[in-house]
Amino acid sequence: MxxxxxxxxIAGLACAHALFAAGCKQVIVLEKARTLKPAGAGLGLEPQTCKVLAEWDFHQQLMDSTLPLTIDQSQATDSKSNATRVLARDENFNYRAAHWSDLHKMLYDKLPRDTVHWGHEVVSFQQSEDGVRVEVKVAQTGQTVVVDGDLLVAADGSMSLIRKHFEPHQHRRYLGYCAWRGVFDYSKNDSPEMIASIKNVYPDLGKCLYFDFAKGSHFVLYELHGKRLNWLWYVNQPEPHMKINSLTTKVDKSTIEKMHEEASETWGPELSALMKATSEPFINVLYDREPLKQFVWNHVVLVGDAAHPTSPHANRSTNMSIIDASVLGQSIAKWGFDKISIALAEYESIRLPVTSQQVLYSRRLGLLKQGFLFDPPHSFPWFEADANLCDQLLQRNMPCFKSNS
Incomplete structure (x- = not known):
């Protein structure tokens, strides 16, 4: 096979680990990027994901490179008075805070050296009764080569070329808002006063996932291993013009300065100072898609964001990708390569209904947090929210949360 x-x-590398664990001897990962390089920002890993990584022998590395998130707290901030009201708090939260690059490198380093082929961009593929044939453009030579296989796993992200082949008329949905993102490294202790003031306002940093709400906006803050603060600020705005294959964009100095001005009007001085101190903040333009009716087409299977692009509000994207990989590997190990069609059908039957519910729930959670569900939109005073509404903000309400494998 x-x-x-x-x-x-991460989705593709996780699939490689799951396939090797299932007994597959030949796994080739094709990646259009030319090299492994630091990217991304923070993410939260749920217990089931951590269990999967431990099964792949990453437990100690995971503990060494992440921080525990034992508290999920939503609160509201009044920028004028700088007053804070705790809306909801879950002290039984059991996540790990990781940096995308740390997790990606961890997965990559333990794969056989000839598994990942950098600078290999898939341009087309064909299926036959026997398997798949993939045409690949090699960046180093400019030539196009052919790779044959028995099974094609599409882990090529929310703008998946392979998904588009099967669903050409389904387009991504702009969610109505973007996310400013950044990671501030204070390991050199060059901003002690600022860090002290932030930890005074957010005393559980290091173990808490904070969501801070204002009218029509919210802010996310948590600490990463290595004395790094990860932050996101969600801003309602018209859909920006983006390159077709990109969801992330760097911004010019004037745009960053405008962001700093708006931040000082929306948030307290601590968060404003953190954003100003962060070098090279970037913008994620946020999309999802309508859930698919299938993940499998003969010898082709979708995983991760290629199967179910989702909004980021419930920490689902990376978690779903790793659990997809695990279930795919388990199904193949259970049925064997001679019954691959049954294995793929089982994977689809397990993962499709769960991820579909989670994509729609995460979409609604984003609309709630950004104020789209209120009349008039974006104007809801979170200081006046009742207990029932506040409870909806907690991560534990995610459908299938306790049985999402």
């Missing part, structure tokens, strides 16, 4: 995985992000 030879498996071709398209996409060398």
């Amino acid at each position: 030879k498996v071709v995985v398209v996409g060398g992000s």
Whole structure:
């Protein structure tokens, strides 16, 4: 059994680990990026994901490179008075805070050296009764080569070329808002006063996932291993013009300065100072898609964001990708390569209904947090929210949360 995985992000590398664990001897990961390089920002890993990584022998590395998130807290901030009201708090939260690059490198380093082929961009593929044939453009030579396999795993992200082949008329949905993102490294202790003031306002940093609400906006803050503060600020705005294959964009100095001005009007001085001190903040333009009716087409299977792009409000994207990979590997191990069609059908039957519910729930959660569900939109005073509404903000309400494998 030879498996071709398209996409060398976390989803693709997780699939490689799951396939090797299932007994597959030949796994090739094709990634269009030319090299492994630091990217991304923070993410939260749920217990089931951590269990999967431990099964792949990453437990100690995970503990060494992440911080525990034992508290999920939503609160409201009044920028004028700088007063804070705790809306909801879950002290039984059991996540790990990780940096995308740390997790990606951890997965990559433990794969056989010839698994990932950098600078290999898939341009087309064909299926036959026997398997798949993939045409790949090699960046180093400019030539196009052919890779044959028995199974094609599409882990090529929310703008998946392979998904588009099967669902050409389904387009991404702009969610109505973008996310400013940044990671501030204070390991050199060059901003002690600012860090002290932030930890005074957010005393559980290091173990808490904070959501801070204002009218029509919210802010996310938590600490990463290595004395790094990860932050996101969600801003309602018209859909920006983006390159077709990009969801992330760097911004010019004047745009950053405008962001700093708006932040000082929306948030307290501590968060404003943190944003100003962060070098190279960037913008994520946020999309999802309508849930699919299938993930499998003969010898082709979708995983991760290629299968179910989702909004980021419930920490689902990376978690769903790793659990997809685990379930795919378990199904193949259960049924064997001679019954691959049954294995793929089982994977689809397990993961499709769960991820569909979670995509729609995460979409609604984002609309709630950004104020789209109120009349008039974006104007809801979170200081006046009742207990029932506040409870909806907690991560534990995610459908299938306790049984999402």
